[in-house]
Amino acid sequence: MKEDIKKTPKVKAHISPVIITLVLVFVVSASAFLLGMKAFSSANIHTKTEGLSPEGQDLLGDALAKTMRGLTNIQIAGKKYYEQYCMVCHGEQGKGDGFNAFNLDPRPKDLTVVVKTTGNEALFKAVSDGTIGANGRFQCPPWGRTLGEDKINVIIAYLHALEESFSRDTDIH
Amino acid sequence: MDKSALGPTHYIWFAAVGAALAVATVALCIKEYAREWKHHQAIVKRLQIKAVEEKIKTLESEFPSVKEEMKAKHEERLRMMRMVRAQVLANPVKIQQIQIDSLKRVDRCTTCHTGIEDADMKDQKNPYKGHPGKYLQWHDIENYGCTVCHEGQGLSTDYRHAAHKPLRGLDRPWQNAVLSRYLIQSSCGKCHLDKEVPFAPLLSKGRDVIEKAGCSGCHKVRLYENQEKIGPSLDRLGSKVNRTWFLRWLSNPREYDPQEGLIRSRMPKFNLSKEQILALEAFLMASVNETALKEPVEGGDPEAGGLLFRESRCVTCHLVEGKGGYLAPELSGITSKVNKKWLYNWIKDPHYFQPRTKMPQFNFSEKQLSDLVEYIWEEFQGEELEIPKEFEVISSSDKDTGEMVEHGKKIFMEYGCTGCHTKTGIEQGRIAPDITGLASRDEERLEWGNAQGVDKYIGNWVFARLKDPDLLEKKAKMPYFPLTEEEMAAATMALLSDAGEDIPSQYVVSASDRENYPDLPGEFGKIVDKYRCRSCHVVYGKGGWVSMHPLDSEGSEVKKEWLRGYFSLPYSLRPILPERMVNLKMSDSEVDLLVNFFTTVMVNNSIAGDKGTFTEEEVARGKRLFDKYGCISCHIMGKDGGYVGPPLTTVGDRLTAGWMFAYLKNPRYYEPWSIQPDYGFSEEEAGALAAYLTSCKEMKKDIRVSQGK
Numbered sequence: 089m090k091e092d093i094k095k096t097p098k099v100k101a102h103i104s105p106v107i108i109t110l111v112l113v114f115v116v117s118a119s120a121f122l123l124g125m126k127a128f129s130s131a132n133i134h135t136k137t138e139g140l141s142p143e144g145q146d147l148l149g150d151a152l153a154k155t156m157r158g159l160t161n162i163q164i165a166g167k168k169y170y171e172q173y174c175m176v177c178h179g180e181q182g183k184g185d186g187f188n189a190f191n192l193d194p195r196p197k198d199l200t201v202v203v204k205t206t207g208n209e210a211l212f213k214a215v216s217d218g219t220i221g222a223n224g225r226f227q228c229p230p231w232g233r234t235l236g237e238d239k240i241n242v243i244i245a246y247l248h249a250l251e252e253s254f255s256r257d258t259d260i261h
Numbered sequence: 262m263d264k265s266a267l268g269p270t271h272y273i274w275f276a277a278v279g280a281a282l283a284v285a286t287v288a289l290c291i292k293e294y295a296r297e298w299k300h301h302q303a304i305v306k307r308l309q310i311k312a313v314e315e316k317i318k319t320l321e322s323e324f325p326s327v328k329e330e331m332k333a334k335h336e337e338r339l340r341m342m343r344m345v346r347a348q349v350l351a352n353p354v355k356i357q358q359i360q361i362d363s364l365k366r367v368d369r370c371t372t373c374h375t376g377i378e379d380a381d382m383k384d385q386k387n388p389y390k391g392h393p394g395k396y397l398q399w400h401d402i403e404n405y406g407c408t409v410c411h412e413g414q415g416l417s418t419d420y421r422h423a424a425h426k427p428l429r430g431l432d433r434p435w436q437n438a439v440l441s442r443y444l445i446q447s448s449c450g451k452c453h454l455d456k457e458v459p460f461a462p463l464l465s466k467g468r469d470v471i472e473k474a475g476c477s478g479c480h481k482v483r484l485y486e487n488q489e490k491i492g493p494s495l496d497r498l499g500s501k502v503n504r505t506w507f508l509r510w511l512s513n514p515r516e517y518d519p520q521e522g523l524i525r526s527r528m529p530k531f532n533l534s535k536e537q538i539l540a541l542e543a544f545l546m547a548s549v550n551e552t553a554l555k556e557p558v559e560g561g562d563p564e565a566g567g568l569l570f571r572e573s574r575c576v577t578c579h580l581v582e583g584k585g586g587y588l589a590p591e592l593s594g595i596t597s598k599v600n601k602k603w604l605y606n607w608i609k610d611p612h613y614f615q616p617r618t619k620m621p622q623f624n625f626s627e628k629q630l631s632d633l634v635e636y637i638w639e640e641f642q643g644e645e646l647e648i649p650k651e652f653e654v655i656s657s658s659d660k661d662t663g664e665m666v667e668h669g670k671k672i673f674m675e676y677g678c679t680g681c682h683t684k685t686g687i688e689q690g691r692i693a694p695d696i697t698g699l700a701s702r703d704e705e706r707l708e709w710g711n712a713q714g715v716d717k718y719i720g721n722w723v724f725a726r727l728k729d730p731d732l733l734e735k736k737a738k739m740p741y742f743p744l745t746e747e748e749m750a751a752a753t754m755a756l757l758s759d760a761g762e763d764i765p766s767q768y769v770v771s772a773s774d775r776e777n778y779p780d781l782p783g784e785f786g787k788i789v790d791k792y793r794c795r796s797c798h799v800v801y802g803k804g805g806w807v808s809m810h811p812l813d814s815e816g817s818e819v820k821k822e823w824l825r826g827y828f829s830l831p832y833s834l835r836p837i838l839p840e841r842m843v844n845l846k847m848s849d850s851e852v853d854l855l856v857n858f859f860t861t862v863m864v865n866n867s868i869a870g871d872k873g874t875f876t877e878e879e880v881a882r883g884k885r886l887f888d889k890y891g892c893i894s895c896h897i898m899g900k901d902g903g904y905v906g907p908p909l910t911t912v913g914d915r916l917t918a919g920w921m922f923a924y925l926k927n928p929r930y931y932e933p934w935s936i937q938p939d940y941g942f943s944e945e946e947a948g949a950l951a952a953y954l955t956s957c958k959e960m961k962k963d964i965r966v967s968q969g970k
Contacts, residue, residue, distance in 0.1 A: 120291075144716035148724040148753055152443045155747035156463075161443060162394050168462040173936050176837075176905050177894075187837065191903040192894055218938075226891035229938035234929065238395050242460065 157253040159246070166246025169239050173231065174199075182250045194221065196228070200251040208244060215240050298418045301373040302354050305382075305389050312381040313346045356418060361406045363765045368406035368415035370423070378402060394460075405768075410448040413439035429717055431705050443754070444720065447700070450758025454484055454771035467755025470748045474527060476756075478680030479693035479739075483759040491527060492681030493615055499549035501603045505646045507546065511538045512649065515743055517591065517598070528681075529740035532730070535651050537672050543662060544669025548684075553613070557605035558631040566636025569629055574831075574843040577807065578619070578796070581641075586840065588619055588796065588806055597643030605634045612791075617683075619796035619806070624846040676738060693739070698761025699723065710734050723753045785858045792845050807840050809934040814865035818920040818931075821860050828852045835907045836897075869919030875952035883953025886946055898957070906937065913958040922951040 156164060171180075179186040182199035189196050203211065216232030231240065320339045327335045357371040374390075376382035382391035400410070408415040414435040417423040427438035440448060449461040456468045468484075475491035476482050498507075509516060514528040533541070575592070576585035582593045595604070609630055611620040625633065670687075677692030678684075704717045710733040715721050722733070727749045730737040744752070781789050781801060789795065795804025798812055815824075829852060831842035847855075887893070893901065897908035912921075920931075925947045928937040942950070 120294075144714050146716045146718070146721060147728070148444075148718070148720040148750060149441065151724065151728075151746050151750040152463075152754075155750060156443060160393075161445065162460075164443075164462055165460040176936075177903075188895065188903045188905050191901065221891075225889055227894070229891070229894075230940060231938055233939035233941055234936075238460075242394070 158256050159249055159253055162242050163246045163249045163253075166239075166242035166244070169235065169243050170246055170250075173235065174243070177228075181254050182247065192227075194227070199247055203244075203247045203250070211244050211247070212240055215243065296418065297420065298356070298372045299354055301388055302375050305375040306349060306352060306354075308382065308385060308389055309349050309376060309379060310346060313342055313349060317342045317346065359402060359406045361404065361409075363404075363767070364406065364409055366406050366408055366415055368408050369418050370407040370411075370413075370415060371402075372418050373420075374407075409451070410445060411439050412437040412448070427716070427718060429705075436703060437700070437760075438718075444757070447754040447757040450755060451760060451762060452764050452768045452770055454769060463751050463754055464758060466748070467751035467753070470744065470752040471755055474742055474744070474752070475681050476696075476752075477691075479677050479691055481691055481695040481697055482756070483697045489617070490679075490681050490683060492683075493618070495545055495678075495682045495684045496548055497550045497553070497614065499546040500551060500554060501599055502546075503598060503600065503646070504542070504546060505648050506598045507542055508538060508648060508652055509646060511541060517594070527743070529742045531676060531740040532736055532738075533672075533676075539652065540665050540669035541672050542669070543665035544667075544673055547662075547666050554602050554606045555609070557602055557634060558627055561628075561631035561633070561635030563632070563636040563639045565629075566632035566634070567640065569625075569633050570636055570640075572844050573623065573846075574841060577840050577843050586807065592637070593641045594643030595641045596638055597646050601634065601638055604637065605630065608633060619793055621793040621796065621843070621845060622791045624848060696756060697759050700757045700760035701762075708733060720753055720757055723756055724749060727753065784854055785862075788847075788851055788855060792847070797840075797842070808842075810932065812859075813863055814868065814920070814931060816860040816862065816864040817868040818917065819915055820917060821856060823915045824859060825852060825856050828855060837904045868917070868923045875918070875955065879949050879952040880956050881953075883949035883951070883956075886950050887953055890940060906935075909954060909957060911957060911959045913955045916954070918951045918955040921954055922947050925950055 159167065175186055177186045177188045177192065177196045178184055178199055179189065179196075184196040184198045186196065206214070214228065215235075216230060216237075218226050218230035219228045221227045235243075317339065320335065320342060324335060324339075356369060357375065359368045359371065360366075361368070371377060373388045376385065376389050377392050378397060379391045382389055383393065385391070396410075406415065407413075413424045414422060417435075421428075422434055424435040424438040428435060443463060446458075446461040446464045449458050450464050450468075453461070453464075456472070457465050471477070471482060471485060472488065473491075475488070477485035477488045478490055478492075502510075506517075510528075511531070511533065513530055515530065575581075578586040578588040580586070580589075580591040580593075583591075599607075607614060608623065608625070610622065611618050612622055673679075673684075674687065674689060675692075677689065679687055679689045680691065680693075700719060702719050704719050704722065707719070707722055709715070709717065709722070712722075712725050712732045715725060725732050726737075726739060727742060727744065728746075730739045730741055742749075780786060789800055794800050797805070797807035798810070799805030799808075800812060819827075827842075828847060831844055833841045887898070892898070892909070893903065895903040895905035897903070897910060899910055902908065924931050924937075925940075925942055926944075928935055928939055
């Protein structure tokens with residue numbers, strides 16, 4: 089009789105603990121797998137770089153940055169070849185006002201303008217094969233065999249930075 | 262209660278510890294597993310696949326519009342792109358390692374920088390970026406790795422421990438940080454031992470500065486162990502200089518020659534007290550030799566002397582009021598430095614007083630000598646120098662001369678003056694520390710003195726020593742060198758190229774050793790020594806401080822009569838150059854010998870020389886080619902032309918046709934420093950041009966070149 093009085097306990101959906109464990113293990117493994125496959129990597133990984141900046145004044149670095157006027161290594165190499173081969177006609181700042189420019193008709197091009205309006209392939213071709221004027225004569229000589237591909241490429245890299253390097257404020261902030 | 266039975270608290274502790282252990286294990290596993298390099302590799306892979314897919318897409322879209330004959334090639338490219346994509350997809354995520362046994366390095370940099378060899382990735386940010394420039398093509402990554410150039414810890418696979426940013430402190434995990442920006446040029450110097458290193462101009466400049474400043478006089482510097490001393494001998498100084506001038510010179514050399522940068526007077530400024538200067542002066546001025554000096558002949562004509570001065574082109578080597586060459590001292594104000602008797606004797610016989618001097622022995626007659634001395638004495642009148650006030654007080658010291666001289670000698674040896682100057686009776690080795698292996702010095706163990714606010718990097722230490730020796734060490738023995746900031750930075754970088762590493766010989770790039778060339782023998786050698794041809798020219802591998810023109814093929818290059826005329830009266834060959842050959846006033850027999858030697862010995866068999874005739878058609882064709890190629894842009898021909906190369910109006914009198922032919926076909930082989938472009942002339946074109954140019958003589962009487970002698 090006592091069983092009748094006793095309320096029948098609610099029948100819970102009794103999930104076996106084994107099932108729960110297995111489900112948990114599955115979820116954990118799946119997420120670990122996906123994490124390992126870096127499915128969630130974004131391109132903005134914040135690499136921990138705090139606390140690593142140099143303490144104190146970097147004398148050498150500052151001196152180099154100032155005297156190199158913000159040019160990269162490749163541009164500095166290009167500058168050296170520019171000064172040796174191109175500067176005499178095109179001028180130190182590329183404006184077409186070099187030492188020899190006034191003997192030439194037409195005047196050498198202002199390279200700071202040319203580099204903005206001409207693509208790199210066309211520039212390379214102009215330097216490598218030379219340019220021919222309206223009267224059928226060579227203007228800029230063909231430098232391809234003299235300089236070679238690598239040197240012409242670094243000179244072109246320098247031309248892109250030429251104007252900026254002369255107008256740049258050389259104070260270190 | 263039974264004590265041995267475990268109560269509920271024990272169970273709880275047991276569970277808690279077990280759970281903590283489990284959590285810790287899982288956490289550690291996750292930490293070990295979730296490395297940052299895996300992120301980077303995944304991203305690089307994604308970017309690479311994106312780039313390849315874009316290429317495939319463009320190829321596929323182009324396909325219908327491709328011409329028939331190109332279809333096969335197009336198919337091929339498409340297939341290759343698809344293979345590349347499959348390959349990239351199949352790449353496992355793992356640690357990438359490059360092991361270079363010969364350099365004893367293991368580099369894992371490509372674990373994060375996986376895209377470094379990929380040309381498509383050049384526009385990305387680091388660490389996904391492809392390597393700029395062609396450097397990886399010249400130094401393939403399998404044989405060089407990364408850290409031999411970039412430094413840093415190659416074995417590490419995370420940002421911090423790879424020393425991308427410098428790590429400081431005595432217990433730092435790695436000493437050499439990854440070199441920033443310009444400093445990488447110093448790494449080029451590890452293997453490239455020449456002075457001129459292509460694509461590393463800062464390093465080349467730095468090595469030039471080290472050579473000119475004479476660092477190897479006091480320090481042992483790699484590559485400069487055998488360099489000659491850069492200063493003059495100090496024998497007979499008492500007969501040479503004025504005492505007041507000398508006191509001022511020792512206190513501050515820049516006062517006499519206040520030019521910026523190294524190419525002028527190179528004596529640095531020492532930290533000497535007034536007593537030390539006086540003692541040194543007593544010691545050095547005690548060296549007197551009046552018997553060797555002859556009395557000058559009086560009554561010279563300054564105007565004739567002035568003419569001679571300009572004719573002899575003394576400014577090729579000497580400075581006059583800041584303008585001129587940089588090989589020899591400033592001449593304006595010379596009267597306050599030396600006395601007239603010394604000047605006369607010096608110009609008469611420089612090699613007796615300074616055996617290693619670069620000055621040639623001019624063949625002046627007695628009259629010419631006295632004219633010249635009179636002109637110099639009048640023209641370059643220096644102001645009356647006063648003894649600086651500080652010295653006046655101490656001048657009247659009660660030390661007797663003998664003691665002062667002894668004291669001076671001690672100071673002379675203490676400061677290592679023999680590093681630059683020779684002095685008979687004093688032999689000394691290098692007094693300053695060895696600076697080989699500079700890049701691997703431990704910064705924490707260096708003496709930083711007053712420079713505590715400076716970042717502790719070896720480059721900063723060296724730079725500070727150059728820029729302001731007092732900053733690091735009060736009353737330092739190292740003097741202050743008159744360099745511009747750029748020169749100091751470049752020299753620091755060149756010094757840092759020595760990390761004390763033993764580079765295997767297959768990596769080293771160095772021109773053959775031309776240092777110990779013997780003195781030239783015979784009569785030719787005597788003339789070369791007398792006139793010091795090697796001060797300006799490279800003669801058999803040695804010398805060449807002014808002229809870049811190689812003389813080895815000179816006999817085949819120029820015409821004999823022209824050469825004879827040139828030795829007798831040199832003139833300016835290229836208007837753009839301020840330097841030209843000095844007029845040495847050689848005797849006829851000497852000129853004969855030189856001309857014969859050049860045309861017999863210094864010839865090049867591959868050049869045809871003065872043989873051959875040319876037809877009128879060839880000459881006309883040459884003239885047309887001369888117009889077409891725009892030679893007049895750089896060379897003067899007739900009335901107009903450019904100033905870059907030598908004038909060609911009368912070049913037929915100067916150069917041989919054979920040499921012109923050979924030069925036009927391959928300029929850099931015969932004249933390494935010229936900027937004559939290589940036009941790729943055919944044999945006919947070069948021959949026609951040579952024909953035309955040979956016809957360009959002073960008197961255009963004959964367009965046919967006569968048979969050689």
